[in-house]
Amino acid sequence: MTGLISTNTFWTLWLFVHLILAVGLLGALTHQAMAVALPVRQPAGGIVTRFRAVPAAGYATAVCVLWVLTFLVGSYIYTKYRIYIRIPLEQGGYYKTGGFFDFKEHVATIGLVLLPAYWYFWKNAQNPEYGNARKGVTLVLAVMCWFLFIVGHVLNNTRGFAS
Amino acid sequence: MSTTTTTSRTAPAPSSLAASVKFKTFATAFSISGPVIYCVIQFFNWPLFTFHPATDRLVWGYEAARSGEGPNMLWYGWTATTILIAAALGIIAMMLPERISRKIPLALVWIFPILAIPYVIYSLMPWWTHP
Numbered sequence: 422m423t424g425l426i427s428t429n430t431f432w433t434l435w436l437f438v439h440l441i442l443a444v445g446l447l448g449a450l451t452h453q454a455m456a457v458a459l460p461v462r463q464p465a466g467g468i469v470t471r472f473r474a475v476p477a478a479g480y481a482t483a484v485c486v487l488w489v490l491t492f493l494v495g496s497y498i499y500t501k502y503r504i505y506i507r508i509p510l511e512q513g514g515y516y517k518t519g520g521f522f523d524f525k526e527h528v529a530t531i532g533l534v535l536l537p538a539y540w541y542f543w544k545n546a547q548n549p550e551y552g553n554a555r556k557g558v559t560l561v562l563a564v565m566c567w568f569l570f571i572v573g574h575v576l577n578n579t580r581g582f583a584s
Numbered sequence: 585m586s587t588t589t590t591t592s593r594t595a596p597a598p599s600s601l602a603a604s605v606k607f608k609t610f611a612t613a614f615s616i617s618g619p620v621i622y623c624v625i626q627f628f629n630w631p632l633f634t635f636h637p638a639t640d641r642l643v644w645g646y647e648a649a650r651s652g653e654g655p656n657m658l659w660y661g662w663t664a665t666t667i668l669i670a671a672a673l674g675i676i677a678m679m680l681p682e683r684i685s686r687k688i689p690l691a692l693v694w695i696f697p698i699l700a701i702p703y704v705i706y707s708l709m710p711w712w713t714h715p
Contacts, residue, residue, distance in 0.1 A: 496660065500637040503657055520711025527626070527704045530663045531697050534618025534670055537611035538693045544602030550690075557694030558615075565697075 432501050436577070439494045446487035447570050453480045454563035457556045481543030484562070485536045492533055499526070506580050518579050525572040532565045606678050609685040613677035616692045618670040619700040622662065625669075626707060631661020632668065 426434070502522070510519045535558055542555035601607050625631075634647040638654025649656040677685055705712075 499659070500635070500657070503637050503655055508655070516711050516714035520708050523708055523711065524704060526659050527622070527707075528701075530622055530659070530666065531619045531700055531704075533663070534622065534666065535615045535693065535697060537674075538615035538690075541602060541608055541611040542690075542693075545608075554690035554693050557691060561694045561697050 432498060435494060435498050439491060439498060440573075440577075442487055442491040442494060443566075443570055443573065446484065446491055447566050449480045449484050449487060450559070450563045450566045453484065454559050457559050478543050478546040481540050485540050488532060488536060488562075488566075492529055495529065506576070509580060515579065518576065521572045522576055525569050525576075528565050529569055532562055532569075535562060605682060609677050609680070609682075609688070610674040612688055612690060612693060613685075614670045614674035616688065616696055617673045618666060619697045621669050621673075622666040623700050623703050623707075625662050625665045627703075629658065630665055631658045632664040633661045634658060635660055 507519055507522070510516075538554070539558045539562060542551040542558065545551055546555065629646055631646055633645065634643050635641070635657040636643075636647075636650070636653055636655075637657055641653070646658070646661075647656060677688070
């Protein structure tokens, strides 16, 4: 990329791609979690009802693809985080902030390994045998996704874009 | 007059993978064992490989950070080890008779990741208690 864009811009763009993918994942999982936790009995209603009334099963493959893509891009930029973000965080005494990033990496992997069962349960959404497991794993993944997003956002505020 | 209305309203049939009982066994065994394996791998520190980002050096297994070569990164290796072992357990589970594999409690898919979180927080104690 030498000459076209600076190294700093290159990694900032990848961080931005990570953010865009994460926003898509967060939206899809939140819709799905709301649909499964508070299913709509009657159509129409206000914005909250319509938010819950999505065809949740159709999100499953997209959620899996987005989780994997977000994971891969995050893994790619993680190498730069380790040197250019974490070391200054430690030098500045921001240990809890650094700890939350490590917490985030563990949660991302645990979420990743849940995807095969999550996908299977949603692809068989008409089977009541999987109803509770599907609801449970969807809510767990949604909570994880919100946690990952918020920690990433706070870390970016601490030392992220263009730093 | 066509009578396709009922057909068009029927839920679509799952794809071949989603209809496979073998895949169900693999997926549930993989997802149930994954969080547990990850915690064990992290506790015993068994990464498949170690990456040294400052020098772009990749070595099999664990290798401590070397003086003058920057930090080491273990998370990639922990994740790779977890996926390999969970996949192996999933394949073994697929070989079980269906009367046994059907007894795997599906609720463990969401219970184990919740139970893993307190351990993960505990494992990060040096970060929380650093003066």
